[in-house]
Amino acid sequence: MTTSNDATPARRRGRRPAGEDTRTALVAAARAVFAESGYDGATVRAIAAKAGVDAAMVNHWFGGKEGLFAQAILNVPFDIREVIEAVTRDGPHNMGENIVRTFVTRWDGAGGEFFVALIRSVTTHPEALHTLKSVLINRIFSTVAEATGSDQPGLRASLCATQIIGLGMARYVAGLEPVASADVETLVPAIAPTLQRYLTGDIG
Amino acid sequence: MTTSNDATPARRRGRRPAGEDTRTALVAAARAVFAESGYDGATVRAIAAKAGVDAAMVNHWFGGKEGLFAQAILNVPFDIREVIEAVTRDGPHNMGENIVRTFVTRWDGAGGEFFVALIRSVTTHPEALHTLKSVLINRIFSTVAEATGSDQPGLRASLCATQIIGLGMARYVAGLEPVASADVETLVPAIAPTLQRYLTGDIG
DNA sequence: GGGATAATTCACTGACTGTTGAATTACTTG
DNA sequence: CAAGTAATTCAACAGTCAGTGAATTATCCC
Numbered sequence: 001m002t003t004s005n006d007a008t009p010a011r012r013r014g015r016r017p018a019g020e021d022t023r024t025a026l027v028a029a030a031r032a033v034f035a036e037s038g039y040d041g042a043t044v045r046a047i048a049a050k051a052g053v054d055a056a057m058v059n060h061w062f063g064g065k066e067g068l069f070a071q072a073i074l075n076v077p078f079d080i081r082e083v084i085e086a087v088t089r090d091g092p093h094n095m096g097e098n099i100v101r102t103f104v105t106r107w108d109g110a111g112g113e114f115f116v117a118l119i120r121s122v123t124t125h126p127e128a129l130h131t132l133k134s135v136l137i138n139r140i141f142s143t144v145a146e147a148t149g150s151d152q153p154g155l156r157a158s159l160c161a162t163q164i165i166g167l168g169m170a171r172y173v174a175g176l177e178p179v180a181s182a183d184v185e186t187l188v189p190a191i192a193p194t195l196q197r198y199l200t201g202d203i204g
Numbered sequence: 205m206t207t208s209n210d211a212t213p214a215r216r217r218g219r220r221p222a223g224e225d226t227r228t229a230l231v232a233a234a235r236a237v238f239a240e241s242g243y244d245g246a247t248v249r250a251i252a253a254k255a256g257v258d259a260a261m262v263n264h265w266f267g268g269k270e271g272l273f274a275q276a277i278l279n280v281p282f283d284i285r286e287v288i289e290a291v292t293r294d295g296p297h298n299m300g301e302n303i304v305r306t307f308v309t310r311w312d313g314a315g316g317e318f319f320v321a322l323i324r325s326v327t328t329h330p331e332a333l334h335t336l337k338s339v340l341i342n343r344i345f346s347t348v349a350e351a352t353g354s355d356q357p358g359l360r361a362s363l364c365a366t367q368i369i370g371l372g373m374a375r376y377v378a379g380l381e382p383v384a385s386a387d388v389e390t391l392v393p394a395i396a397p398t399l400q401r402y403l404t405g406d407i408g
Numbered sequence: 409g410g411g412a413t414a415a416t417t418c419a420c421t422g423a424c425t426g427t428t429g430a431a432t433t434a435c436t437t438g
Numbered sequence: 439c440a441a442g443t444a445a446t447t448c449a450a451c452a453g454t455c456a457g458t459g460a461a462t463t464a465t466c467c468c
Contacts (some may be wrong), residue, residue, distance in 0.1 A: 003301045013417045013462045022415080038327045040244055059457060061415095122378055123242045129378055137380060142465060158374065158383040159394055165378070166370020170362065174326055174333060174369070176341060179362040189408030190363055194398045194435050204393035218435035219445040226445085248426060258447050265445095376438060 025051040032070040034117035039069055039125040058137050073117045074131045078106070080139050087140075092148045095195025099144075100188050103164060107172060108184075116172045119165065136161050148200050159198040167191065223316075227265050229255040234276040238321035243273060243329040278320045278335045284311070284343050291344075296352045300400025304392050307368060312388075313377060320376045323369065352404050363402040371395065384404050 016022075029050035035044045044065050048055040062068040083106075085097045107115055121128035141157035150156060167187075170176040179187070197203065220226075223286035233255035237246045252259040257341050266272040287310075291302045311319055345361035352359060371391075374380040381389070401407065 013300075016416065016464075041328050043454085047456095053307075053457085054457080055413085056417070065456065099399040100321050116225070120327050123327060132378065133380060147355045155382050155386070155394070161380055162370040162374040162383060162395075163367055163398070164370070165373050167367070169323075169326075169369050169373060172367040174336065176337060176362045176365055178359050179366060186359075186408060189406075190359070191366075193401065194367070197397065198251075198394075202393075204390060216448045217432045220434085221434070247424085259426085260428080260447070261445085269426065303433095 005149055018151070022051065022053045022057055025053065026057060026061060030068050031113040031117060034069065034073055034081045034121060037111040038120035038123065039128060041122075044068075045066055052163065069125070069126070073114060073121065076131070076135055077114055080135065084143050085138060087144055088147050092200055095144060095148070095199050096192035096194070097188055098158070099164070099195045100192045101184060102169075103167070104171075104184050104187055107168065112172065115168060119168050120173060128156075136164070145199055152203070156198050156203065159203065160195055162199070163191065163194050169184055226255065226257045226261055227348045229257065230261060230265060230272065231276045234272050235317040235321060238273065238277055238325060239247070239317040240324075241371045242321070242324035242327065243323075243332060248272075273325075273329070274331070275327065277318060277358070278331055280335070280339055281318055282315055284339065287344060288347050291348055292351050296404055299348060299352070299403050300396035300398070301392055303364070304371075305366070305388060308375075308388050308391055311372065316376065319372060323372055324377060340368070349403055354404055360402050360407065363407065364399055367395065367398050367402070 026047065029047045030042075033047045033050055036042075037046075044058050047053045047068070048058060049056075058065060058068050060106040062071055083102060086102045090098060095170055106112065118128055118132050124133055137157055141160045142153065145153035145160070148156075167179070171180045174180075211226075228252065233251045237251045237254055240246075248262050249259045250260060251272070255261075262269060262272050266275055287306060290306045291299055294302060299338075310316065321347075322332055322336050326336055339362055346357065346363045348366070349357035349361040371383070375384050378384075
């Protein structure tokens with residue numbers, strides 16, 4: 001047995017050599033773990049382990065689990081105006097399709113962890129619920145619904161939210177097949193007409 | 205200060221007088237607390253407190269938190285065939301409306317806690333996820349979709365599930381207005397066409 | 409280069425969790 | 439009515455969690 005070349009490097013104490021940004025690593029690890037376990041289920045130790053640092057770093061950099069959650073999840077890491085632009089770009093006639101395409105594409109990509117973490121944490125974390133409401137309803141869907149000029153924009157916006165939240169739950173949280181594994185080109189013709197009707201069609 | 209007539213009666217030890225069924229009280233309390241906090245968030249002590257008994261009763265009657273959850277939530281407390289009958293009763297043409305009406309009416313009534321508890325626990329409890337899949341997809345919506353004789357019954361069933369889960373999340377978990385407070389007669393004309401198209405319409 | 413400062417790990421604490429066994433009281437059966 | 443049994447509470451335990459403070463090491467500035 002040699003001195004200390006095990007699988008666990010038994011990281012030395014003290015400041016590490018420069019070049020490794022633990023703050024960024026913690027945020028990335030937090031997004032992944034919060035997305036997988038939700039706020040309560042995620043432990044600070046698991047996040048720190050994934051980032052390859054000690055759990056005390058969470059306190060040092062973010063003041064605690066709560067602060068890390070606020071930084072990594074509640075602080076929306078994408079440009080909302082860009083999403084609105086992508087949805088409304090082709091006029092009121094194509095909003096349904098653009099919504100499905102935009103959300104599924106982003107969820108499947110790197111930014112998806114943020115949204116899954118938010119949905120998964122809504123159960124236990126009040127601020128997560130507030131952010132979900134704020135982003136999805138008050139900003140995105142309300143703006144889009146008002147852009148169509150239809151009546152009852154508030155009801156239309158929250159109807160859109162039901163379908164999008166349900167799609168996110170089914171596909172990413174519950175893993176309901178075949179929706180969970182379907183590609184975008186299958187989901188668009190299936191779900192886009194729903195959102196289109198919620199925005200510009202007859203709802204009662 | 206008198207002897208012992210405080211707000212907390214300081215319940216005496218030992219067997220209580222007959223007539224009070226703590227087993228039933230625990231199941232009812234469990235449904236309420238699991239619905240509000242999910243499996244992980246709910247504590248055995250909180251459930252016992254709501255039922256007005258000691259936490260040790262959970263172990264005595266159900267073998268532990270897990271057993272109580274299985275009894276109160278996983279053991280579906282309603283007749284699935286009755287739901288299917290209520291949905292399919294008026295033929296394939298009215299299934300969309302019947303689904304919305306049946307689910308919202310039951311959720312708003314006493315049986316709602318069961319479903320909310322299930323949805324809220326899906327995040328952390330694997331058995332809850334299995335039960336949700338089993339009941340909603342494999343039993344209810346698959347049967348209904350196959351009854352229509354349409355193509356792709358599997359995809360159609362899971363599409364229905366996305367909309368119903370999203371409605372449940374928005375209305376009961378997230379409390380998204382105005383959907384959260386809307387009455388059934390507002391929701392039916394808005395959402396029924398979506399489910400009707402998922403079951404018998406063009407989905408791609 | 410040397411002192412101040414920042415970053416990191418470690419060992420620990422206090423709070424809360426589900427669960428257990430003993431003690432206590434009511435009901436049940438002969 | 440007496441003995442046995444079932445139900446209930448209480449106190450305590452082990453496990454896990456987030457958070458804290460001291461010790462240790464690299465970097466930065468002069």
